[in-house]
Amino acid sequence: MLPFKLVYSDDYFLPIGSHVFPGEKYKRIHDQLIESHVAEPADFFSPRPATDQDVLLVHTPQYVHKLKTGTLSAREELEMEIPYSPELVRAFWLAAGGSILAADYALNEGIAISIGGGFHHAFPDHGEGFCMLNDIAIAIRCMQRDEKIQRAMTVDCDVHQGNGTAVIFAPSGVPGNRAGMGSAANLHDMARVRRSSSDVFTISLHQENNYPAFKPPSSLDVNLPDGIEDADYLACLGNAMSMGLSRVQPELICYVAGADPYREDQLGGLSLSIAGLKARDTLVFQLAKAQGIPVMVTYAGGYARNIEDTITIHSNTVVAAKEVFGS
Numbered sequence: 001m002l003p004f005k006l007v008y009s010d011d012y013f014l015p016i017g018s019h020v021f022p023g024e025k026y027k028r029i030h031d032q033l034i035e036s037h038v039a040e041p042a043d044f045f046s047p048r049p050a051t052d053q054d055v056l057l058v059h060t061p062q063y064v065h066k067l068k069t070g071t072l073s074a075r076e077e078l079e080m081e082i083p084y085s086p087e088l089v090r091a092f093w094l095a096a097g098g099s100i101l102a103a104d105y106a107l108n109e110g111i112a113i114s115i116g117g118g119f120h121h122a123f124p125d126h127g128e129g130f131c132m133l134n135d136i137a138i139a140i141r142c143m144q145r146d147e148k149i150q151r152a153m154t155v156d157c158d159v160h161q162g163n164g165t166a167v168i169f170a171p172s173g174v175p176g177n178r179a180g181m182g183s184a185a186n187l188h189d190m191a192r193v194r195r196s197s198s199d200v201f202t203i204s205l206h207q208e209n210n211y212p213a214f215k216p217p218s219s220l221d222v223n224l225p226d227g228i229e230d231a232d233y234l235a236c237l238g239n240a241m242s243m244g245l246s247r248v249q250p251e252l253i254c255y256v257a258g259a260d261p262y263r264e265d266q267l268g269g270l271s272l273s274i275a276g277l278k279a280r281d282t283l284v285f286q287l288a289k290a291q292g293i294p295v296m297v298t299y300a301g302g303y304a305r306n307i308e309d310t311i312t313i314h315s316n317t318v319v320a321a322k323e324v325f326g327s
């Protein structure tokens with residue numbers, strides 16, 4: 001048995017047909033974890049779908065109504081970049097429920113991983129970039145509503161900037177800022193701006209020259225140059241987390257473990273190796289564990305030319321957690 005819980009359902013499957021996003025990856029990760037004896041069936045716990053009340057903590061009633069009645073405009077569906085269907089709506093409500101459950105487990109046990117979720121491009125009133133609902137934000141808002149936490153931090157390591165999450169947790173009335181890589185003065189300024197007014201500190205480490213073209217400010221954005229490799233990436237990640245953790249004391253870290261910073265990714269332009277991505281996961285887990293902060297993990301993107309690599313990278317996140325939290 002793993003010393004923590006995995007949240008998963010076969011119904012995480014995204015029914016989007018032939019698409020660069022492999023909607024079947026969740027089941028393949030589940031199967032690989034069992035076949036490789038990293039996990040056993042009893043390690044997996046099935047979520048229930050989020051309730052509409054949960055979803056409405058983040059999303060607007062108008063948007064939720066459109067999703068439930070199939071009345072998105074053609075432009076809205078195009079912007080989401082995945083084909084609308086009632087089945088897809090159910091899959092996203094379930095992914096949100098999975099992230100809520102994983103956050104709850106993480107608070108009780110130190111870490112939990114949902115083999116799904118991480119849909120960081122979803123905004124309160126619309127979906128974008130393969131994301132319909134922002135499960136990360138829904139999970140955080142549910143934990144706050146239920147008075148399980150007050151403050152959270154997102155650590156978004158998908159290759160694409162977490163624009164939806166940044167907007168959802170932007171402090172109202174405080175103009176944003178963006179930090180260039182390695183600019184300590186900027187990082188310091190930004191953390192100071194944000195600390196006074198928000199209960200969720202958002203960190204996004206992403207490739208600057210990539211989607212989304214407009215990157216609304218997170219609490220801390222690390223805009224990485226094309227082609228960055230393992231060692232430099234890990235240094236940036238360590239700096240960003242140290243900076244964030246020196247400014248806020250989160251009661252929960254939501255780690256978005258995208259597989260797309262991988263050097264063979266079709267939608268990414270960074271150059272991390274599979275081993276480097278596992279080292280990334282290990283670093284996040286070690287820093288969180290050292291400070292006694294629970295971590296909830298979601299998976300976000302992964303578009304390797306060979307889907308086996310995406311499955312391996314995501315499976316390795318569980319291996320890394322086992323190594324850090326099992327000892």
Ligand SMILES: [Zn+2]
Binds near residue numbers: 158159160260301
């Ligand atoms: Zn991505």
